[in-house]
Amino acid sequence: MRVGFVQNNPVFAEVGSNLSKVESLLAGNNADLMVLPELFSTGYHFLSREEAFTLGESIPEGPTTQTLIRICEQNRISIIAGIAERDGDRAYNSAVVIGPEGYLGKYRKTHLFDTEKKCFDPGDLPLRVFDIGSVRVGVMICFDWRFPEPARSLALAGADVVAHPSNLVLPHCPQAMITRCLENRVFAVTADRVGTEERIPGSPLRFIGQSQVVDPDGNILIRASETDEEIQIVDIDIEKARNKSINAHNDLFKDRRNDIYRTR
Ligand code: ACM
Numbered sequence: 001m002r003v004g005f006v007q008n009n010p011v012f013a014e015v016g017s018n019l020s021k022v023e024s025l026l027a028g029n030n031a032d033l034m035v036l037p038e039l040f041s042t043g044y045h046f047l048s049r050e051e052a053f054t055l056g057e058s059i060p061e062g063p064t065t066q067t068l069i070r071i072c073e074q075n076r077i078s079i080i081a082g083i084a085e086r087d088g089d090r091a092y093n094s095a096v097v098i099g100p101e102g103y104l105g106k107y108r109k110t111h112l113f114d115t116e117k118k119c120f121d122p123g124d125l126p127l128r129v130f131d132i133g134s135v136r137v138g139v140m141i142c143f144d145w146r147f148p149e150p151a152r153s154l155a156l157a158g159a160d161v162v163a164h165p166s167n168l169v170l171p172h173c174p175q176a177m178i179t180r181c182l183e184n185r186v187f188a189v190t191a192d193r194v195g196t197e198e199r200i201p202g203s204p205l206r207f208i209g210q211s212q213v214v215d216p217d218g219n220i221l222i223r224a225s226e227t228d229e230e231i232q233i234v235d236i237d238i239e240k241a242r243n244k245s246i247n248a249h250n251d252l253f254k255d256r257r258n259d260i261y262r263t264r
Pocket of ligand 1: 168
């Protein structure tokens with residue numbers, strides 16, 4: 001299976017041109033599954049709920065999802081991408097899951113980061129695994145990485161691959177995702193963005209790039225630069241994620257001690 005990421009540099013609120021840019025980055029590349037960053041078509045730094053309502057789109061009717069559906073049909077690929085969602089009087093930081101035959105579903109970010117809490121409602125959907133061909137793909141969004149539970153929940157639900165649309169501003173996530181992969185013996189595709197947004201003069205947000213694919217042994221198979229728009233794709237052997245044993249005596253799932261752990 002060929003999986004990869006697009007690392008883009010969207011301009012806030014320029015949805016049409018941000019979408020065209022990503023479409024041209026994707027053109028001519030041959031992959032089964034591509035992950036796009038969090039809020040990839042709007043940009044990241046929403047300042048108010050009103051902005052989230054104005055730029056948020058209904059899923060799957062909105063222009064961002066419809067464009068991705070067309071791209072997936074034309075290129076016979078699957079895409080998982082972060083978008084701003086509006087649903088009635090609610091706004092979510094969401095991700096859509098689309099296959100070559102069309103829209104498959106969505107996820108809404110569970111753990112909102114910092115001022116996202118002023119603009120979006122917290123996710124109210126389960127951490128879910130989608131069947132994409134013969135591969136099971138779980139979805140979490142950016143700051144969800146900072147909690148071990150989302151990746152574990154997805155792995156326990158059968159995920160082979162964790163798709164992880166992101167807009168990273170802190171430095172730790174690329175390394176931390178190696179641990180998430182080791183803990184769960186899953187692949188993880190983190191798609192980040194680059195560039196800077198300075199929506200509040202004097203308070204720039206710089207995004208750290210370093211989109212990557214990590215394997216169940218914690219190897220970084222591909223990692224992008226900190227500064228450039230990029231697309232990278234790698235072949236992965238999904239069977240590696242289906243074997244949770246780490247030696248003759250240890251199995252990551254069977255050895256769990258729910259009788260000892262505190263989970264609440
Ligand atoms: C983040 O969750 N975008 C840092």
